[in-house]
């Protein structure tokens with residue numbers, strides 16, 4: 001374990017994400033975007049979510065964040081039953097989930113430090129904690145010397161590291177990455193994957209939606225595949241596609 005990571009927030013042992021017979025049909029659509037999905041993701045797992053465009057990956061992630069509600073079935077995330085979770089508790093749910101995106105989504109015109117600090121400021125963490133956690137997390141992602149740089153001065157790979165730091169700075173038990181290597185060259189992608197792997201080994205559950213077959217094949221982690229809204233494969237130490 002990396003000495004700076006420390007333990008991720010402890011969770012009850014067992015699953016952190018569980019879908020039970022989940023179907024999601026968008027309003028006005030005849031075909032379900034997800035059909036009868038049953039899947040459990042245990043604490044500290046690393047899982048790739050794969051499938052062609054339109055297979056339902058984004059729908060799956062949005063259900064976990066309670067940006068969408070299922071048409072039927074139940075979803076548990078970090079000990080919460082999302083069907084029963086009142087709206088005022090949704091921000092608390094999302095605090096348990098760090099998010100990383102293909103397009104980084106950093107705050108332009110701000111420094112690396114401020115981008116990461118902002119994630120703690122919005123959840124009301126004290127200044128003392130921000131002053132210790134932000135440098136520690138920047139160190140962890142390999143940007144210890146770049147806190148004062150403006151984010152637009154950084155390379156794509158460095159910007160994604162800032163995004164990882166921002167997602168991880170409050171040590172959420174779950175990290176969701178939506179195509180995090182989609183805008184990066186292969187060598188830079190390897191660096192980001194090593195970082196996500198390190199964060200996972202320190203106790204954070206990682207769920208990563210991706211089309212990046214090279215990354216999936218190199219990592220040999222669990223692979224869940226969606227096809228036209230159905231879960232068609234769930235493989236330990238999987239590869240991107242069947243050979």
Ligand SMILES: Nc1ncnc2c1ncn2[C@@H]1O[C@H](COP(=O)(O)OP(=O)(O)OP(=O)(O)O)[C@@H](O)[C@H]1O
Nearest residue numbers: 026027029033051052053054055056057058059060
């Ligand atoms: N807001 C929406 N309203 C109606 N249909 C939608 C909506 N969002 C997604 N869909 C449909 O649901 C299905 C699954 O879409 P989803 O975005 O989950 O796929 P995806 O696997 O994430 O695709 P991609 O890899 O392109 O992001 C598709 O048929 C899509 O057209």
